[in-house]
Amino acid sequence: MFRSWKTVVIVALPALVAAQPRAVAGSATLDVSLAHPTLLAGGPQTTYLKVGLTGIMPSPARKRPPVNVALVLDKSGSMTGHKIDQAKDAAIRALDRLNADDIVSVVVYDSTVRVIVPATKLTNKNAVRQAIQRIYAGGNTALFGGVSKGAAEVRKFLDRNRVNRVILLSDGLANVGPSAPSDLGQLGASLMKEGIAVSTLGLGLDYNEDLMVALASRSDGNHVFVEEAAQLAAVFDYEFSEALSVVAQEVTIVIRCAPGIRPVRLLGIGGEINGREVVVQLNQLYSDQEKYALLEVEIPESTPLQVRPVADVEVAYANMATQSTDRMNSAVSVTFEASEEVVAERMDKNVMAESVLQIANGLNALAVTLRDQGKTQQAKEILDKNAEYLTSNAIQLESKKLEERASDNKDQAGNLDEKNWSRSRKRMRGLQQQDARQQRAVPQKKAE
Amino acid sequence: MGTDVLTRKHLALFWLIVCLPLVVLSGVGWRLARNEHDMARQRLRELLLVRLRDVAQVIEDVFEQREREFQALTDLLNRDPVSIRQLIRREPGVAQLVWLHPDGTLLHPDPGGDLNAAERQFLIDFGDLFLADELLLKAAAGQEAAAAPASGWIVRFQGPGLNLLYARRMPSGGVAGILMPRARWMADLIAQLPNTTESGSRTSWDGRIRLVDSNGRPIYEWGSFEPAPDAMPLTELAPEYPLSSWRLQHFVDDAAFAAVGQGAYFNLLSILAATGLVLVVAGAWFYREYNRQVREALQRVSFVNQVSHELKTPLTNIRMYAELLESDLDQTPDDEAEAPREHVKVIVEESQRLSRLIGNVLTFAQHQRDGLTLRRRPAVVDDVIFTVLQRFEPALQRRGVEVAFERAAGALVELDVDALEQVLGNLLSNVEKYAPSGKRVAVSSRQKDDYTSIVVSDEGPGIPARHRARIFRPFQRLSNHIADSPGTGIGLTIARQLARLHGGDLALLSSEGGARFEVRLHTPSTESEATA
Numbered sequence: 001m002f003r004s005w006k007t008v009v010i011v012a013l014p015a016l017v018a019a020q021p022r023a024v025a026g027s028a029t030l031d032v033s034l035a036h037p038t039l040l041a042g043g044p045q046t047t048y049l050k051v052g053l054t055g056i057m058p059s060p061a062r063k064r065p066p067v068n069v070a071l072v073l074d075k076s077g078s079m080t081g082h083k084i085d086q087a088k089d090a091a092i093r094a095l096d097r098l099n100a101d102d103i104v105s106v107v108v109y110d111s112t113v114r115v116i117v118p119a120t121k122l123t124n125k126n127a128v129r130q131a132i133q134r135i136y137a138g139g140n141t142a143l144f145g146g147v148s149k150g151a152a153e154v155r156k157f158l159d160r161n162r163v164n165r166v167i168l169l170s171d172g173l174a175n176v177g178p179s180a181p182s183d184l185g186q187l188g189a190s191l192m193k194e195g196i197a198v199s200t201l202g203l204g205l206d207y208n209e210d211l212m213v214a215l216a217s218r219s220d221g222n223h224v225f226v227e228e229a230a231q232l233a234a235v236f237d238y239e240f241s242e243a244l245s246v247v248a249q250e251v252t253i254v255i256r257c258a259p260g261i262r263p264v265r266l267l268g269i270g271g272e273i274n275g276r277e278v279v280v281q282l283n284q285l286y287s288d289q290e291k292y293a294l295l296e297v298e299i300p301e302s303t304p305l306q307v308r309p310v311a312d313v314e315v316a317y318a319n320m321a322t323q324s325t326d327r328m329n330s331a332v333s334v335t336f337e338a339s340e341e342v343v344a345e346r347m348d349k350n351v352m353a354e355s356v357l358q359i360a361n362g363l364n365a366l367a368v369t370l371r372d373q374g375k376t377q378q379a380k381e382i383l384d385k386n387a388e389y390l391t392s393n394a395i396q397l398e399s400k401k402l403e404e405r406a407s408d409n410k411d412q413a414g415n416l417d418e419k420n421w422s423r424s425r426k427r428m429r430g431l432q433q434q435d436a437r438q439q440r441a442v443p444q445k446k447a448e
Numbered sequence: 449m450g451t452d453v454l455t456r457k458h459l460a461l462f463w464l465i466v467c468l469p470l471v472v473l474s475g476v477g478w479r480l481a482r483n484e485h486d487m488a489r490q491r492l493r494e495l496l497l498v499r500l501r502d503v504a505q506v507i508e509d510v511f512e513q514r515e516r517e518f519q520a521l522t523d524l525l526n527r528d529p530v531s532i533r534q535l536i537r538r539e540p541g542v543a544q545l546v547w548l549h550p551d552g553t554l555l556h557p558d559p560g561g562d563l564n565a566a567e568r569q570f571l572i573d574f575g576d577l578f579l580a581d582e583l584l585l586k587a588a589a590g591q592e593a594a595a596a597p598a599s600g601w602i603v604r605f606q607g608p609g610l611n612l613l614y615a616r617r618m619p620s621g622g623v624a625g626i627l628m629p630r631a632r633w634m635a636d637l638i639a640q641l642p643n644t645t646e647s648g649s650r651t652s653w654d655g656r657i658r659l660v661d662s663n664g665r666p667i668y669e670w671g672s673f674e675p676a677p678d679a680m681p682l683t684e685l686a687p688e689y690p691l692s693s694w695r696l697q698h699f700v701d702d703a704a705f706a707a708v709g710q711g712a713y714f715n716l717l718s719i720l721a722a723t724g725l726v727l728v729v730a731g732a733w734f735y736r737e738y739n740r741q742v743r744e745a746l747q748r749v750s751f752v753n754q755v756s757h758e759l760k761t762p763l764t765n766i767r768m769y770a771e772l773l774e775s776d777l778d779q780t781p782d783d784e785a786e787a788p789r790e791h792v793k794v795i796v797e798e799s800q801r802l803s804r805l806i807g808n809v810l811t812f813a814q815h816q817r818d819g820l821t822l823r824r825r826p827a828v829v830d831d832v833i834f835t836v837l838q839r840f841e842p843a844l845q846r847r848g849v850e851v852a853f854e855r856a857a858g859a860l861v862e863l864d865v866d867a868l869e870q871v872l873g874n875l876l877s878n879v880e881k882y883a884p885s886g887k888r889v890a891v892s893s894r895q896k897d898d899y900t901s902i903v904v905s906d907e908g909p910g911i912p913a914r915h916r917a918r919i920f921r922p923f924q925r926l927s928n929h930i931a932d933s934p935g936t937g938i939g940l941t942i943a944r945q946l947a948r949l950h951g952g953d954l955a956l957l958s959s960e961g962g963a964r965f966e967v968r969l970h971t972p973s974t975e976s977e978a979t980a
Contacts (some may be wrong), residue, residue, distance in 0.1 A: 056656035084868075112644040112656075112670045144631075145638050145668045176666050177635060186543070195539040202763040274533060275562030281537065433974035 010104050011375035015393025026319040027247040027419040028285050031292075032330040032349035034310065035355050040139040040348040041304040041336040046264060048355040049332065051313050052292035053257060055247040055285040058321055065320040066101040067243050068162040070119070070150035074170040075108045078206060079137040086229035087169055087203070097240050098122050103162065105153035109146030111176055119153040132199040143170055144177030147187065147198065147215070154196050160318050163246045163284065164196045165221065167239055169232075171203035181214040188218030195250055197221035197283040198269060199239050203229060203432075205422045209429040211385060220283035222439050225430035229441075238442045242286060248326075253293055258309040258333075264296040268436045285317065291438050292415045293357055302336045340349040360386050360405060361435045367412070368428055376416050381420070383413035405435075456722070458738070466731040470724050476492075477716040493683045496698040503641065503657060503696055507687045510640050511601070514541065514706070516602045518614045519599065524622040532556050533564075541636070543629040546578055550621030554578055569930050570920040573789065574613065574627065601690035610744075611660055612690055638668045645672070655700035656850070662693040675699040753813040756806045763806065767799040780924045797843045804873045811870065812922070820949055822864045826974045829857040829900050830893055831892045832865050836872045840880065845882040846893065849906075857893035857900050861971035867946045868969065874939035875904045875965055883908020886962055899952065901970040907963040916956055 014391065031052035039045060058064070071091055075084060091106070098104060099122065106117035106128065116131045150166045158164055173179070199221035200212040209225065216223035222242060225233050234350055257263050257276040266273070271280035280293040302308060315328045337343055363386050371379040392405035393399070408431065415424035434441060485801040521539070524530070527546075532545050544566065547556040557567035559575070599616035612633060613627045641659070656671035657679070670785075681697035774792045777785045814820060837851055844851055879889050886907030892899045912920060944954040951970025956963065 059467055111674060112672075113638075113668075114644045121692045139581075139674065142668070145643075148635035148638035148668075151635065155639075177609065177638075178631060178670055183608055183631040183634075185630045185631075187635055190540045190543075190629045190632040190635075193538060272533065272566070274564050277601070279533075279537065411453070 003441060005152050017026050023096065024113050025055050026324070027058070027321055028315075028317060028326075028328075029056065030313070030328045030330055031132070031290075031407050032311075032313045032332045032352050033348055034332055034334060035348055035351040036334070036343065036346070037348060037414045038335045038337050039299060039302070039303050039340050040340060040343050041306070044300050046296055046298050049255070049295045049297050049311060049333070050292050050351045050354060051295075051315070052290050053248075053251065053253070053282075053285055053315065054067060054290040055287045055422045056247075057288045057433065058247060062321055063261065064188045064244055064248060065246060066103070066162050068097065068103040068119070068136060068154055068157050068159065069098075070105045070107060070153045070166045071239075072107045072109070072146045072166055072168045072419035073109075073135065073238060074146070074168075074172060074203075075135050075137045075139070075143060076110045076172050077138050078172045078204075083171060083203060084135065084137040087233045088132050088135055090232035091132050093233055094236040094240045095122070095125055095132075098236075103157045104128060105150070105156075107146055107150045107153060108135055109125060109142045110137075111142055112139075113145045113149045115143055115149060115153060115385075117131075140176050140337075141170065141172045141174050141349070142176035143168075143174035143211075144179065147184075151191055151196055151198075154393070155194070158194060158196070160195060160249060161320070161323055163243050163249070163320075164194075165243050166191070166196060166198045166210075167201070167236075167243075168198060168215070169201045169203060170207050172206050173208050176258040179208065179211060181208070181210040185210045185214035185218040188215045188221070192219045192283050195283065199223070199242075201226055201232075201235055201239070202426060204411075205426065207426075209426045213429050213433045217315055217433055217437060220281075220437070222428060223433045224442055225426045227426075234322065235442055238440075242440070245287040245289075246284045247287045247320050248285040248317040249283060249320060251285060251291075251314070251315065253280040253282075254314045255276070255280075255293070256312045256314070257297065258311060260300045260308070261310050262298040264298055265296040267296060267355065267362065268438070269293050277311075286440070287289070289438075289440060292354065299334060304338045306336045307333055308336070313390070330359045344447075349397045352392065353397040353402055356393045356397065356399075357400060357405065357435060360390050360402075361432055365411070366427060368425060368432075369420070371416055371425070380413050380416055383409045383416075387413065389440065449710035458735075462735045465891055466724075466727045470720060473723055474716070474720050477720060481716045483972065489682075492700070496683045496700070500657070500683065500698055502698045504685055504687040506640050507637055507659075507691060510633075511690065514636075515599065515601075515614065517541065518626050519616065521626070522616055522618065525624065525719065527555065529556055529558070531563065541632060542626055543632075544574075544627040546625035546627075547624075548578055548623035548625070555622075570627065572703055574604065574611075576941070577602060577604070578615070578619065578625065580624075580898070602930070603690050603693070605662075609663075610691075610693070614698070625629060626815055629890065634667060641668060642670050644670045656699055658697045660695050660697060663697075663766060665811040667694070671699075673699065673701045674977065705832060708869055749813060749816065751777075752809055754787070756809045756813075760801075760806055760810075763799055763802055767796065767803065770795040770799060793842055800839060801843075802969050804870070807870060808874065808938055808942050815945055820945065822867060822949055824862040824864050826860050827863045827865050828860055829863065829895070829902070829969075830855040832863070832868050833872060833891060833893060836869055836876065839873075840876045843880055844876075847880065848887060849879070850882055850888045852888065852890045854890070857895040857902070859895055860974050861895075861898075861900065861973060863969070863971055864946075864950060866966075867950060871943040871946050871967055872902070872904070874943040875967070878939060878963075879904070879906045879908070885909070895971070898972045899969055900969045903957070903964065905957075905959060907962040910959065910962050911956065919956065920954070940975075 029049070031054070033050050033052075035048040035050070039047060073087060073091065079087065095104070101121055102122045104117065104122045105115065105119035108114050108116055116135070117128050122128065145164060147168055150168065154164050154166055164333060168327070178184070191198060196219065198215050198219040200216040200223045202209055202212045202224070203226045205227075214225050222239060224235050224238070226232060253264070253271075255278040257278070259276075261276065263273050263276065263278050266278065266280065268290070269280055269282070271278055278293075278295055282291055285291060297310060299308070299310070310332050312331045313329065315325055315330075318324075319326045363382055367379040367382040367386070370376075370382065387409040388407045390402045390409060394402035394406055412428055415421070431440065489718040518541075521535070521542075525545075527547055532547065534942040536542050536545055545556065546554070549555050549971070554575075557571060559571060563571070594786045602613040602615055604613065607630070609630065611630050614628070616624050618624055619834065637659070642657075654671050654673055656669055656673045656675050658669035661667050661668045677698055682700050684695045684697040686692050686695055709863060718877070770792055775794060777789045811820065833853065833855070837853055841851060848861055876889070879886075880891050883889070889904065889906045892903050894903075920940050931934070947954040947967055947969060952968035955966050955968070957966050958964070
């Protein structure tokens with residue numbers, strides 16, 4: 001299927017200097033940098049290596065890549081009334097943004113699954129609209145079956161020139177079929193290998209956010225917590241905007257650490273650590289948006305003024321505009337100084353702020369786990385400490401984002417009680433996913 | 449009052465006659481209908497089983513397809529860790545890949561090498577399978593361990609449920625293993641299985657097919673029928689290995705199914721209703737007719753009763769004057785009075801017969817109305833017999849019948865003389881009527897303890913065996929020709945009733961030719977009565 005694909009290799013000049021090495025190729029820019037390009041000479045220490053990829057906004061004259069979307073809608077009994085009506089309206093409105101080049105399928109599920117619009121080119125929008133209009137709610141929640149069938153519809157026209165995506169809307173607990181978050185995560189990971197992302201939209205307070213987050217996260221889709229059905233139109237709009245702004249797909253980042261450098265862990269977006277080689281995969285890059293992998297690395301003992309290579313980075317992705325595989329290379333090294341001031345002065349505040357954000361995000365997830373175990377007090381302590389940590393770094397690193405998260409953590413610490421927990425947990429999981437995978441936030445509707 | 453009870457009893461009988469056939473018919477019919485229903489259900493079950501087999505085939509095909517893919521994959525496998533990891537990152541159906549050296553050493557994932565998190569977890573969960581090569585090969589052998597198998601599935605319960613590993617012995621002697629992502633092969637199965645179609649194409653057999661895992665939890669289901677949460681499947685089937693611990697279940701809409709099976713029940717119901725209607729109509733008609741006849745009979749009886757009462761007094765007078773005349777004639781010279789004496793004798797006899805007749809009718813009527821009562825008084829049985837015989841003697845003599853009396857009941861006992869006279873009168877009157885050809889009637893009496901037994905036997909034509917049971921019933925006459933013999937048909941009935949009332953019975957004894965009746969009466973001696 002992919003044989004016609006031509007391979008274009010663009011090799012960026014290896015920039016072995018401490019300055020930010022930046023490589024630019026067809027539809028993305030590559031930014032490899034260290035939180036501390038200069039480290040204090042002496043014993044072993046750790047720092048953070050960031051590999052950032054930013055989708056380049058294509059010229060307006062260029063046609064956007066066509067999409068292949070399966071809408072998988074929950075029509076279980078809990079969706080009855082207002083919710084299903086809003087969902088139908090939102091889905092129908094979203095159709096307006098697509099054209100005859102795009103492929104759409106609509107799958108609905110309750111206890112069983114119905115494919116009400118099999119995957120087809122969107123030449124007859126009206127038929128699709130009518131099929132959506134006819135949906136009525138009732139029954140159980142066969143979420144797994146719905147996603148399986150939705151993915152099968154996308155697979156019928158699976159094409160790397162298209163943005164292949166399943167958009168899942170659910171408001172309830174999956175009670176028919178596998179429902180373990182680990183299972184759904186595994187399914188997501190497997191779909192990602194095919195280039196299919198699953199975006200999950202959780203509506204109301206009764207869905208299983210762990211399952212929905214796992215599915216989205218492992219397939220590199222988006223996850224949105226939709227508190228009110230009235231927000232569905234905005235959320236669908238956001239999700240389709242995302243799908244329509246994809247500039248690159250099947251992104252593979254390979255970080256090869258230099259001898260002596262030990263990769264410790266990936267923060268945020270996960271991947272594989274095979275010895276000194278680290279592989280991170282992304283399903284897509286969006287236009288004008290940065291996605292980064294953040295690797296904690298251990299640097300061995302060193303002497304002042306020494307220059308030590310840290311890693312080579314190789315990125316490969318499918319360029320949607322040129323329909324070719326583009327490759328970029330870069331490398332980064334670290335220098336050592338005896339003076340703390342110099343080290344502090346040369347610190348990359350952006351990379352540091354992102355590292356702080358991801359560390360705090362990990363602790364935020366730990367707080368949820370503790371609260372789940374009934375250790376509410378410990379969870380509160382972590383969130384309070386997290387808020388302090390974020391606040392102090394926000395000032396030092398002049399980061400608006402960290403400031404925002406500091407206040408979020410403070411709010412969350414006050415919402416661990418039984419009454420607010422269900423809503424708060426969904427918000428936290430949503431935010432964790434958003435930060436970890438650097439998902440764009442849903443634009444908030446302006447208050448009227 | 450008495451007739452009311454009678455009517456109610458008859459009404460009950462009538463309903464019984466109507467209802468019993470209905471009950472029997474419905475019982476039999478219901479059984480038949482249920483048999484048919486069961487058979488229809490059995491046929492349906494077989495039909496659904498065929499459908500489930502088709503579904504199971506789809507499942508088996510998915511695994512066969514995977515097996516072929518994995519075979520191709522392992523054929524082309526580069527065995528260095530980099531290539532293996534690349535393959536895992538690329539292949540949606542591969543969660544982990546294992547490479548085992550022919551000597552059993554685990555080459556990938558290498559426990560001593562740089563394991564990534566997934567590989568480490570894999571070794572924790574499934575490592576034991578590959579540390580014992582023998583186990584692996586046994587498992588890879590599937591069911592038939594005898595033939596040297598090249599490849600097969602290993603089933604392992606781990607985490608949320610069943611995990612499937614494909615293992616293959618390579619021509620080189622090494623073993624390759626592939627762990628499929630659990631969620632993925634389930635999703636692939638689901639993708640191949642049907643989904644619920646729009647309700648337009650729904651048939652009553654559509655039902656619901658459900659795939660459940662080893663714990664009975666539904667994995668996937670389809671069909672527009674929504675079974676109740678606790679519904680039992682009509683039939684189920686286990687797919688082949690490796691999913692043999694799972695089940696395919698078929699549910700059907702019992703209501704829709706019942707409608708089809710109901711045909712038999714509906715037929716039965718209409719037959720029952722029709723039969724019931726016919727029975728009720730016929731029964732009602734017969735009941736009305738019967739009631740009418742009973743009423744008429746009762747009217748007749750009461751009419752006869754009244755007439756008899758009216759006749760009784762004049763008849764007594766006739767008898768009395770005839771007897772007076774007879775005694776008057778006895779005093780006149782023989783030759784002049786011979787003829788008139790004979791005439792008077794006839795008048796007396798005939799009036800006696802008429803009295804007996806009227807007595808019978810009145811006794812019967814009284815018995816019907818409010819039962820008979822006895823009026824016992826001390827008397828000698830033989831004397832009573834003698835008096836009665838004397839009364840019948842002239843008439844019997846005239847018919848050429850000889851009377852023999854063997855007396856052995858001479859004790860003074862408590863006795864209703866009128867009752868005994870009536871009993872004997874009826875018996876002798878029968879002899880006079882039916883058995884004059886016998887030329888002889890023998891009466892014998894006997895007493896033992898407190899009972900008296902009188903046997904009256906004639907040598908007439910006797911009573912045919914088949915009529916023996918009938919003769920004591922009222923209005924039963926063996927011949928209905930009036931010319932044959934006159935009578936009301938209640939003589940023996942009354943005689944028996946009286947005998948029974950008297951603590952005994954009237955029975956027809958078996959005999960060779962002629963009729964032989966035995967009257968048994970409870971006759972306590974006057975002494976014992978006095979002392980009691």
